[in-house]
Amino acid sequence: MSRRVPRGLFHVTWIACALLALRPVPAADRAVEFVLAPSRVVGRVFTPLTTLGQGSVSADERDVRAIAAEAYGTRVLEDLVFASLPSEELRAGRRCVPARVLRRPSGRRDELxxxxxxxxxxxxxQPVVFGDSYVGRVHEILGREGRAVVRLVTQPQLFVGALLPAQLPGTVDTEAAADAPSGAGVPGQKxxxxxxxxxxxVAVGRRPLDGGEALLWLAAHNPSRPDATPGGLLVVDELLSELDPFADLSRGFELGRLERGASDGDWHVAPQVDFLHGLYQVVVVTPPGAPTVQPPAHPLFEPRWARARAASAGDPNPTRAGAALWVDGxxxxxxxxxxVAGGRLVGRVTGSTVLGVDVALLADPGLALPVSGVPVEIETPYxxxxxxxxDAPRVLGRIVSLGLDRATGQVAFHLRDAVPLELxxxxxxxxxxxxxxxGSGETALPSALVVGEAVLLTGSSGGRGRRFLLDAPTDPLRGAASLFVRLADDDVGEVAATDAARGRIEAR
Known part of the structure; x- marks a missing residue:
């Protein structure tokens, strides 16, 4: 009897822990955290001793960040901004103000x-664009924070007038067109x-037959003629300009390719940008005349970074890749x-406790990132x-970690390629x-932090997504004596607001 009671208690405890793992109870989590706090403190005190001899950064932490920004990060940021600008033709008579996407308001995917x-x-x-593509309008100015809220064209309440220029729906006899006198009709041409x-x-398409995510398009309504030809490029063209004082600024920007749905009256537009995961830098188009400004500092030099050091040797779960960090102050x-370690991304914060923060490393299954890709090499037919x-950066979209690949030991990722990779x-x-x-657009994740290198194929997967291997350190904490954690952006707006006020004074 005395031997069965401990075994029974063990089974009861095991079942209780399994249930708590499936459906956590906040009170129980706090109690466990309190009970384990002493052992965690001991572990975090002695963990740095285990990292001795694994390498260190000899330069000052500030110098490490400067080297990372100047050697690579600053150029990438400049290229990302340049890639977001409209073509020279669409910039004529307009002023372009680059803007970094910080996040989406909670619960509102159609706003930035x-x-x-x-x-x-x-x-x-005023219109907001990415390259030659129209993405939305300025909805609200947050002057104190130095920010703005953008409402995307994916929102059902935002309607934009669009033009499909001069279609030729019929077949054309090219030989007859060459022989016909000027101004005469051509046989076969409508x-x-x-x-x-x-x-x-948004119009939601069917899921591809061979798997993958359902395609998302922009919804097109009220065609002026029922016999439009699909395949043409829709551009913004507001007829009622008196209702939109900035209609001239929007005119000519692209919305995407017109496509026909399941029925004759069902139209949609295939956008040229990934509205959900591919907006990192945008441009606000304003009338000309206001002064130009200098670009902001590289994100590594912004005041919202705290120094940190490893507080654990890894994750106790062998199927996960995580760590605990001890944050200064x-x-x-x-x-x-x-x-980050220098200019390289180490991971993302998954939780915060009184003793520090928990971090998911790149090899942790489920870690998700918005990314851009800078071409380094291409393979020839030989x-x-x-x-x-x-070598201009391309917006790739969202990648999700699949964990370590057993065959190579590298980290495998899945890419949701809503936009084809084209060179x-x-x-x-x-x-x-x-x-x-x-890429930016998510809380406390700035642009241009190096993730690693990967080989991808040009073209599109058609909604299936792609699996690729990342060439990056599988143990990024080893030898990384200088770690920094990005803090919240809430009070950074005061600095931006000061800069905006100074700009208004200069404009006067």
Whole structure:
């Protein structure tokens, strides 16, 4: 009897722990945290002794950040901003104010909180673009924080007038067209015409037959003619300009390719940007005349970083890849905050306790990141790797860690490629080596932090997504004596607001 009681208690305790793991109880979690706090303190006191001899950074932490920013990060940021600017034709007669995407308001996927380089000349209603693509309008100015709220065209209440220029729906006899006198009709050619639509909201497509995520399109409504030809490029063109004082600023920006749905009257637009996971830098288009401004400092030099050091040797669960960090000054970091060593991303914060923060490393299954890719090499048809002719960064979208690949020991990731990877002059299926860097748009995760390198194919997976291996340290904490944790951005707005006020004074 005395031997059965301990075994029974063990089974009861095991079942209780399993139930708590499946459905956590906050009170029980706090009690366990309190009970284990002494052992965790002991572990965090003696853990640094185990890292001795694993290497260290000889330069001052500030110098490490400076080297990372100047050697690579600053150039990438400049390239990301340049890639977000409209073409020279669309910039004519307009002023472009770059803006970093910070996050989406809680529960509102159709809005962005952005931080423009300046608020001088920025007004509610002005168009917001990415490259030549129209993405939305300024909805609200947060002057005190130096920020603005952007409402995306994916929101059902935001309607945009669109034009499908001069379509030729019939077949054209090219030989007859060459022989016909000027101004005469051509056999086989129908009358050309413009078609107008109203675009706004999202149309959800069917899931691909071979698996993957359902495709998302912009919804197109109220065509001016029923016989429009799919495949053309829709551009913004507001007819009622008296209702929109900034209609001229929006005119000519692209919405995407017109496509027909299941029925004749069902139209949608295939966008050229990933509205959900691919907006890191945008541009606010304003009338000309306001002064230009200098770009903000690199994110590594912003005041919202706290020094940290490893407080654990790893995660006790062998299927996970995590660590605990001891943050100087007891500072707390928001969920998802970036942890860096120099200019390289180490992981993201998954929890905060009175003793520090818990971090998911890149090899932790489920870790998600928005990323861009900078072409480093391309593979020729002869199997040689050569530098690319175009190394401008490409927005890739969201990647999710699948954990360590058993065959190679590298970290495997899944990429949701809503937008095809294209390099001018290269056919689909060309292998490209990319240096992956973080994209912004999520809380406390700035752009241009190096993630690693990967080889991807040009083209699109058609919604299935891609699996790839990341060339990066599998144990990023080893030898990383200088770690920094990104803190919340809430009070950074005061600095931006001061800069905006100074800009208004200069404008006068």
């Amino acid at each position: 909180v952005v931080e423009p380089w300046t608020l001088v000349g920025v007004e509610v209603g 009358e050309s015409f413009d078609v107008r639509f109203v675009v706004g909201g 007891g500072a707390s970091a928001p969920l998802g905050a970036a942890v 199997g040689e790797w050569v530098p690319p002719h175009d 001018a002059g290269l056919p689909d299926g060309t292998r490209v080596r990319l240096r992956l860097v973080t």
